[in-house]
Amino acid sequence: MPVPDNGSPKGGKLVILSAPSGGGKTTIAGELLRLDPTLHRSISVTTRKQRPGEIDGRDYFFISKQEFDRRLADGQLLEHTQIHGNHYGTPADYILQQLESGQKVLLVIESLGMRQIKKRPELTNYLTAIFLLPVTMQELWDRLAARPRTDALENQRRIQNAYGEIAFYNEYDYIIVNRTIAESTALAYKIATDDALGLQACRPNDLMVRTHVADLLDQVVV
Numbered sequence: 001m002p003v004p005d006n007g008s009p010k011g012g013k014l015v016i017l018s019a020p021s022g023g024g025k026t027t028i029a030g031e032l033l034r035l036d037p038t039l040h041r042s043i044s045v046t047t048r049k050q051r052p053g054e055i056d057g058r059d060y061f062f063i064s065k066q067e068f069d070r071r072l073a074d075g076q077l078l079e080h081t082q083i084h085g086n087h088y089g090t091p092a093d094y095i096l097q098q099l100e101s102g103q104k105v106l107l108v109i110e111s112l113g114m115r116q117i118k119k120r121p122e123l124t125n126y127l128t129a130i131f132l133l134p135v136t137m138q139e140l141w142d143r144l145a146a147r148p149r150t151d152a153l154e155n156q157r158r159i160q161n162a163y164g165e166i167a168f169y170n171e172y173d174y175i176i177v178n179r180t181i182a183e184s185t186a187l188a189y190k191i192a193t194d195d196a197l198g199l200q201a202c203r204p205n206d207l208m209v210r211t212h213v214a215d216l217l218d219q220v221v222v
């Protein structure tokens, strides 16, 4: 499998977008893709059941556990994870081909996957990882509770996971507090398009960001 030359990214870029469940990543990813037609979304493979409204090949490639294991053993997945008993993985070929030809790719994955990608030296030069933080944990809870076919126990589990995911914040390059869709999309767009961007206020070591994370981790949802 061809691997991009670490020293010559040729303009290719790998943008990772993560957020806790209910944190708005699907919305922001959709807006970002609409705003930037040069950004291509990677479509993951998953063993989870297809939900109503989802389309195979658009939302995910829905595959069996046996097929997932085969691809994993063949080295076809760039990273993989298991969430709530379902397996998810990022197909390697698509991303490597896009990066090799100087394209920008968006990956909407969770923190453990981001960590695996970060450990791949051949991808370091291409990578920009963005984490969306909620304004409050209660807001996250309310958004989960407002979803159709909501399940209180499942939402409890998602909120618990959210605390764990937020604790990974300083492994990301940029942090966006998701106050409004418009503001978060505009920031994500800047980050995805401008290589020389400083944007210190969105860096994980920024005092406001660190204070916000500490506040979130202290909040108890009721």
Ligand code: 5GP
Pocket (backbone or CB within 6 Å): 021, 044, 045, 048, 079, 080, 081, 083, 088, 089, 090, 108, 109, 110, 111, 112, 113, 114
């Ligand atoms: P859902 O089942 O609700 O579509 O996704 C559950 C979680 O899996 C989300 O946080 C989503 O971002 C994450 N996810 C989707 N595809 C992948 C993938 O290929 N790799 C990893 N690590 N996470 C993924």
